[in-house]
Amino acid sequence: MFKQKISSFINTRLGFFSLLAVLLWLKNILAFTVDLKVGLENPLQYFIVAINPIASTLLLLSVALYIRRKAPSYVVMMIVYAAMTILLYANVNYYREFTDFITINTMLGAGKVSSGLGESALRLFRWYDVFYFVDILVLILALAFKKIKMQVAPVRARMAFAVSALSIMIFSGNLFLAETDRPELLTRTFSNDYLVKYLGINTFTGYDAVQTYKTNQVRAKASATDLDAVKEYVRQHYAAPNDSLFGIAKGRNVIYIHLESTQQFIINYKLKDANGVEHEVTPFLNSLYNSNSTYSFDNFFHQVKAGKTSDAETLMENSLFGLDQGSLFTQLGGKNTFQSAPNILQQTQGYTSAVFHGNVGNFWNRNETYKHFGYDYFFDSSYYDVNDENSFQYGLMDKPFLNQSIKYLERLQQPFYSKFILVSNHFPYSELSGNEAGFPQATTDDETINNYFATENYMDTAIKEFFDYLKASGLYDNSIIVLYGDHYGISNSRNKELATLLGKTKDTWTDYDNAQMQRVPYMIHIPGTTSGGVNHTYGGEVDALPTLLHLLGVDTSKYIQLGQDLLSKDHNQVVAFRDGSFVTPNYTYYGDTLYENATGQAVTEPSEKLKAQVKAWKKEVREQLDTSDTINNGDLLRFYTDSGLTTIDSTKYSYLKQMDRLEAIENKLGENSTSVYSKNGNKSTVDLFKTETYKQLNPDTTSTTESTSGK
Secondary structure (H helix, E strand, C coil): CCCHHHHHCCCCCCHHHHHHHHHHHHHHHHHHHCCCCCCCCCCHHHHHHHHHHHHHHHHHHHHHHHHHCCCHHHHHHHHHHHHHHHHHHHHHHHHHHHHHCCHHHEEEEEEHCCCCCCHHHHHHHCCHHHHHHHHHHHHHHHHCCCCCCCCCCCCCCCHHHHHHHHHHHHHHHHHHHHHHCCCCCCCCCCCHHHHHHHHHHHHHHCCCHHHHHHHHHHHHHHCHHHHHHHHHHHHHHCCCCCCCCHHHHCEEEEEEEECCCCHHHHHHCEECCCCCCCEEEEEEEEHHHCCCCCCEEEEEECCCCCCHHHHHHHHHHHCCHHHHHHHHHCCCCCCCCCCCCCHHHHHHHEEEEEEECCCCCCCCCHHHHHHHHCCCCCEHHHEEECCCCCCEEEEEEEEEHHHHHHHHHHCCCCEEEEEEECCCCCCCCCCHHHHHCCCCCCCCCHHHHHHHHHHHHHHHHHHHHHHHHHHHCCCHHHHEEEEECCCCCCHHHHHHHHHHCCCCCCCCHHHHHHHCCCCCEEEEECCCCCCCEEEEEEEEEEHHHHHHHHCCCCCCCCCCCCCCCCCCCCCCCEECCHHHHHHHCEEEECCEEEEEEECCCCCCCCCHHHHHHHHHEEEEEHHHHHHHHHHHCCCCCHHCCCCCCCCCCCHHHHCCHHHHHHHHHHHHHHCCCCHHHCCCCCCHHHHHCCCHHHHHHHHCCCCCEEEECCC
16 A cells, blocks of 8 residues: 555656655765765764755755646756766765865866776776666656656646745855854855855855856956965065075086876885885985985975966966866966966076876867967977877876977077976876886775776886986986975875885874875985985975076066075075865865874874964965965956066967978077087987886896885
8 A cells, every 4th residue: 555655646647756856865975985985073064964864855856846737847857966976976976085175166177187097997997886867767767668657647737836935045054054053154164065064065056156157257357456466475574585505506407207196205215015025106306305405305296286287387487377177277277368487488598398298188178278378389289299108197107208208308599498297197097008117006995096096106107217318418417307286186085095114004094194294305406416315394396486596597576476495594484285274284174174294194183272273273264375376366467577487478379390490490590409409419419318127127036026025
């Protein structure tokens, strides 16, 4: 009898509506139980998470109840149901890698970052993901074969309105409970985790859409007077250069090496294999890091958010943060005005500039953003011999990439500013095969972590080969070589699996440990210098540009830069993360909790003095982030003329037939050409790049040795 009543109810429009609502609620519960670790701390928060999908689900599905005709009503219900399912699952998959939720800006920029993401998406797939979608197919078939009958009679208008009104009442109650547990939820700055935890995926997306619209209006309304507060902020926070180091690399070539997904913990790290034999993961990087010719920083933090690699490039070359939501490259890179490193050095020091990247040019919208940065050349995958043997979904493997880059590098006029973006150590850290296989893997329960060390080792060998070329070609002694990690390689959601390899345990791992794991390598190698060493100053990627420019002898006081020279005695050691968290030499504020660095423990009863200090730090961090957002969202640099730089006309930049341009410049300059090719008697130096596989370098290695621990 009960089954018959349920069956009869489902065969009504309101019954089918109720079935879809329950199924969506169960999917949300699955997502929050298994994947979306938003930090539930008390029974009230568990209850809020349980009810927060209900209001938006009822409201969106109720649209179909207002449609009187049978088929359109059911079709609209299924479309809305499928759309909400896709949005939920997309956020689940995104959260697995980024520990964040999809914003409107991320969606708008999806087409510019989609190239080569297929394998990563497959690696993020879990067996239980089928439960998100199998019911959609079942429901469609059930309707098609009339296992579920469509009710001809429409739902009464007053009933449809009652459902909509009920959804609004539930949302009001949800918001009241959320504000009770987290006051000023929508007015104070919290991470997306808080908004999703208290309001749900659908409401978060709607809220984000409104905020995105408001942000887009900022640019339209911006004016030159908005720069006054920005200029005052920059003036107050300017850090004068270290007199003993200012200009020590003046006139040298700049070579940036972008260490994809490399974290500081990998430096000097040794992995033990099953036999207890230690394997140095990055021996060459370690030698640079510990060299007196390198200014190394062991408390240097990445400051990226959803833009990840592109955010790092924004920070390193502009001393501005990426966006709070989405990627600056994809949203603003093709239309904003910038005063970036290549532009500054070209206009003040006569530098040529070039980026080398073995992936497609439109990935992260680089082919447009680099024009606005002022890069003369951009060599993307179209300039390389890319095949199935030497590449993966993110482009050329590092060794062939650096090898094939030489024919372009040697034709650049000196001095040049160059950037090499390595990709082999990119998630999902594909297992190396053939003659490159052999470095031991870790044996955690996470395959991503297990192969991370092998791809790091491969990258390290590639960099050593590149350095050997620089020395053989004569470029080494006349260059400053900067190596930096762009962002984390192991995400917070995986850190507990990594814990045992770092001498810690899963059970005691906290957000304090997650914060410390945001350190990335930053090394400034200046051949011939002996005053380097490991510097313990706290800083972040926003500080890289003024640090580099001062070493090159460029006065930065007239530029809009939000970072400070890391080598300056005036450097402020409060490092802001994009979500408003921060680290200092003594305290870490992360996940809305304050920790003492000396112990790693949460400060549960701070003194009044410490409370005041934390409040001041929060204000300082917020001011830096807000200033960056004001500049970027308002495109304020289009109004800034105090720098003396000429505004870039991006239409004059083209990345087609670049080799012809390089050769034409050499021919025009003749004996005055400063390219390596010209200096070498118009002979190529490509053959000076020597490369060997892992098997050639380690002839005794016959198979991959599994690892159990590291130190």
